[in-house]
Amino acid sequence: MNITTLHNNSYSYLRQTNEIVQGVVDDSRYAWTFTPPSEFSSMPEVYMFIIATTEQCNLRCTYCCYSGEYKGNHSHNSRTLCEGDIQAIYDFIDKTANTKPIRISFYGGEPLVNYPLVQYAIQAGQQRWEDDVTFSVSTNGTLLTEERIDWLVNNGVELAISIDGTQPFHDAHRVDAKGNGSYTKVRNALAYLHSNTFNQYPKVVLMMTLPSVSMLIPIAQAWHEDEVLQHYAPTHISGLTPNFLQGVAKEDWETLKTQYIQLLDAYEQHPEWSVLQTFFDEIVAYWKNRPVFEVSESTPLSTCMPVNTKLYIDANLQLAVCEKFNDRFRIGSINVGIDWQKANEMIKEYYRKRENRCTYCPAVRMCNMCLTSIEYTDDLWDFLCHNERLYHQLHMFLFCEMAERGMLTKPSVPTLQSDHITLNEIGENDISALRIIFSDADTQRYLPDLCDIAQTDDDIKQILMSFHTYLSKNEGILWGIRKHDTLIGFVATIDLSTNPTIFFAMHPKYRNQGYMQESVRLATQYICDTKLTNELHTEVDLNNIASQKVLERCGYKVKEEQTLSFLYFYQNNNTELQTS
Numbered sequence: 194m195n196i197t198t199l200h201n202n203s204y205s206y207l208r209q210t211n212e213i214v215q216g217v218v219d220d221s222r223y224a225w226t227f228t229p230p231s232e233f234s235s236m237p238e239v240y241m242f243i244i245a246t247t248e249q250c251n252l253r254c255t256y257c258c259y260s261g262e263y264k265g266n267h268s269h270n271s272r273t274l275c276e277g278d279i280q281a282i283y284d285f286i287d288k289t290a291n292t293k294p295i296r297i298s299f300y301g302g303e304p305l306v307n308y309p310l311v312q313y314a315i316q317a318g319q320q321r322w323e324d325d326v327t328f329s330v331s332t333n334g335t336l337l338t339e340e341r342i343d344w345l346v347n348n349g350v351e352l353a354i355s356i357d358g359t360q361p362f363h364d365a366h367r368v369d370a371k372g373n374g375s376y377t378k379v380r381n382a383l384a385y386l387h388s389n390t391f392n393q394y395p396k397v398v399l400m401m402t403l404p405s406v407s408m409l410i411p412i413a414q415a416w417h418e419d420e421v422l423q424h425y426a427p428t429h430i431s432g433l434t435p436n437f438l439q440g441v442a443k444e445d446w447e448t449l450k451t452q453y454i455q456l457l458d459a460y461e462q463h464p465e466w467s468v469l470q471t472f473f474d475e476i477v478a479y480w481k482n483r484p485v486f487e488v489s490e491s492t493p494l495s496t497c498m499p500v501n502t503k504l505y506i507d508a509n510l511q512l513a514v515c516e517k518f519n520d521r522f523r524i525g526s527i528n529v530g531i532d533w534q535k536a537n538e539m540i541k542e543y544y545r546k547r548e549n550r551c552t553y554c555p556a557v558r559m560c561n562m563c564l565t566s567i568e569y570t571d572d573l574w575d576f577l578c579h580n581e582r583l584y585h586q587l588h589m590f591l592f593c594e595m596a597e598r599g600m601l602t603k604p605s606v607p608t609l610q611s612d613h614i615t616l617n618e619i620g621e622n623d624i625s626a627l628r629i630i631f632s633d634a635d636t637q638r639y640l641p642d643l644c645d646i647a648q649t650d651d652d653i654k655q656i657l658m659s660f661h662t663y664l665s666k667n668e669g670i671l672w673g674i675r676k677h678d679t680l681i682g683f684v685a686t687i688d689l690s691t692n693p694t695i696f697f698a699m700h701p702k703y704r705n706q707g708y709m710q711e712s713v714r715l716a717t718q719y720i721c722d723t724k725l726t727n728e729l730h731t732e733v734d735l736n737n738i739a740s741q742k743v744l745e746r747c748g749y750k751v752k753e754e755q756t757l758s759f760l761y762f763y764q765n766n767n768t769e770l771q772t773s
Contacts (some may be wrong), residue, residue, distance in 0.1 A: 194555040194582075196590040199454070204593050208555050210487045213480075213593065224552050226491040230540045233499035234533045240292035241503035243516050244282060246310055247273035247302040248508045252333050252375055255366045256404060256433050258519075259302070263434070265519030265568060272508045273307050279314045282506055283321055285527035289504070295322055298329045298353075300516055302508070305336035315348055329353055329398075333367065334379035342385055351396035352386075354379065356427075358401065358412035358468075359419055366404060384421045387651065401427040401468075406452055410459045413468035424651065426467035430475065435577065444580045449587050457591060461598060465662035473591070473600075479559045480592035481601065492557075494547050496564050498540055517565050542567050550574065556585040604664045606672060609715040614708050616672035616715055619683065623673060624653050626680040629700060636698045639737050643696070663687060667725055674712045676703065684712045686720055686729065693726040695763075697740075705739065714747045721765035729763045 194206040195217050205218035208225075250269045253260065261268035274282075286295060297318055304311050311330060318326050329351035337345075337352070345352060356379050357363040364374025386395050403409060416422045435441045460469040497514050505513040511523040512531060522539065525531040543564050551557055562574075562581055569577065595601050606618035619627070630636055631647040647653050656671075663669030669687035673680050682699035695716065699709050720726060731749070733740050735757055744761045752762035 194586055194589065196586060196593060198590070198594050198597055200597055202593075202597065204589070206555060206589055208557065211483050211485050211558055213589070221553065221555075225488075225554070225557055227544070227548055227551070228491045228493045230493070230537075230544050232537055233540075236289075236499050236501055236504075236531070237291050238500050238502045239504055240290055240294070241296040241298065242282070242286050242290075243298045243300050243503060243505045244274075244279075244314070245300045245302065245506065245508045245516075246304045246314070247307050249273060249306045250301055250303040250333075251306055251335060251369060252303065252367060253370050254333075254368065256402065258434050262439065263519070265521045267520055269302065273302075274310060274508060274510075276310065276313055276317075278510060279310070279317060281510070282527055283317065285506075285530075287321075288530075293322075293325045295326045296329070297326060298331060300331050300505075303333055303336065304330050305332050305341070308336065308341060312344070315350060319348075327351070329396075331355075331400075333375060334382050335375045337378075337382040339385055342382060343391065346386070346395045347392040349393050349396070351398060353398040353400055353428075354382070355400045355402070356380075356383075356422075357403070358408075359415040359422065362408060362412050362415070366402075380419075380421055383425065387421060387424050397425065398428045399425055401430045403430055403432055406456065409456055409468070409472065413459070413463070413466040413472075416468045417463070417466045423467075424655070427471045430468070430472050441573075441576050441580075443576055444583050446583060446586070449583065450590065453587060453591060454594075457594060457598075457600075461600060464600075464665045465658075473595070476588050477592045477595060477601070480589060483558070494544055494551070495560070496540060496543055498536055498564065514564060517563075519565075519568065522565075522568065539564065539567060546571075546574065550578065554578070554582065556582050559585055606664065606670060607719060609672070609719055611711045611715060613676070614681075614711055615675045616684065616712060617675065619657060619671055619673040619680070621654060621657070623680045624650050626700070627653050627683070630682065630698050633698075633701050635701070639734050639740065640696065640698055660685070670716075670720075672712070672716060674699070674708060676708065681708060682712065684709075684716045686716065686725075689720070689726045693720075693729050695720075695729045695731045697743075709739075710743045710746055713743055717747055717763060727765045731761050732758050733761060734758050 194208070195203060197203045202215070203217050204213050204215055205220070206213055207218065207220055209220065209223055248259070248267060248270050249272075250259070253269070258266050259269055286297075297314075299311050299314065315328050318328065327349065330345065331353045332355070334354040334356065337354075355367070356376075357367060360374065360376040363376040363379070367375045369375065383397075386397055456469065457473070460466070460473055463469065501514055503515055505516045505518070506527060507513065507520070507523075510527045512525040512527065513523055524536045524539070543566070546567060547562075551560075554560070560581060562577060566574070566577065592601075609616040627647070628650070631644050631653070637644045647656055660669060660671035668689050669685065671683060671685040674682040674684060680700075681703040682697065684695065684697040686693065686695050688694055695713070697709060697713060717729060720729065729749075730752075731744065733744065741759065747763070749761040749763045751759050753760040
């Protein structure tokens, strides 16, 4: 598998070692040998149980696998579980789970159409397993009232909410039976989760389905500009499940490459767009984290059973390896347990389908053709294998292209040190210390605009996120000032390409001890030495004598005196700044 980047550099993937090397290397003659599956009669790693509490749903999303348009899957109907079913399921879990804590996820349909049952199931699970169980709910978000959010969050339940972008993108597909969009209700739920305080910090997972990558850039931009969504990042972005009843296209390399280069260019220009960050993080995850070692013997074909960590329990109390399997592939029920013969036969069928087909495939190590693929015919496998190989080649291309552009290494705040203090990155663990600084009367008097946008912990988190963006664009750096490991203040630069500005604040306990002077000196020297800019400016209140002395001792000069403030200016002259 070979690619050539836009800089005309060639790279090759060596399937036997999992390495990427420079140049064009032909390893197409390497043949995999696969270890036949062994019989199994246990699943020792299972700890997660996905329970379809109902097959009802209040939405009719156009791409839903339960729309009736997917072969082998049921359509939405009125089937639902009862309290007795929950207890029977929990008895099965008690006998099956070998690892604690147990994780239970409620699935549908839409689980919240029977909200009292979800409440009952959570309370019954807490009573049975106490601290050895956690819960999540996969929901379309439209039935999350404020009262329900309060109860679920305060009971530690993770909310996995589906949202496909801002209103025009989301409502194009996620509609009710009358064709009405669902975005407003979902956004209201997210706004409530963001703006309110709970007994526990909300656990929110956002799942995005992307019908076409052609819409990703406008989705990413609109998401970033939305006053609610900008506080969240999608956790996972997935494409549509292949639907051969409607036709599956054979992808073309040049078309895909052109599309994704446009996406990559947009991400390089806007690294702060969280949708694109999630999208590309998922694309290059395998290539960044791949284990590099040589395969010298036969290798097992990667599949879930018997090392799967989860089981799916449908609304008929039937068992599947996971929720992705269509209704024809069940491996038992909660009443009789797992049918080991059927489970083993599925693995053998999967092995038979892949043994010869995969012998010379370059994508064996990263292939996503999982056990659910046993339902497909050989002709359908031809389509899927072609696309699978093409996408892995594309992802390798993007990985190498991002490496050449310097996009794989996240920029970090440089650590600067003097005899008495250290300047380094500020993290979320420092928010309580920052809150004290921002609430101080002098800080509020002399940095009023900053304090106005730093009134809550979430506000401070947003400031930290903004500085991560500035850092990635060489537009600014926020340093924490530390005495030993204690955060005692901060110094920041911003708008380095247009109006390079420096500002700073100190915890009241540590003022007038020389620490701020050392910090401003270190920051100024670094900014100029690294040629991020040759000058720095700042505006200081006429009454802020302490800051004026700090700046003047660090080589800043008064450029202009205004009615209520001085404008200070520093010009780099390639000499050490004075320290006394």
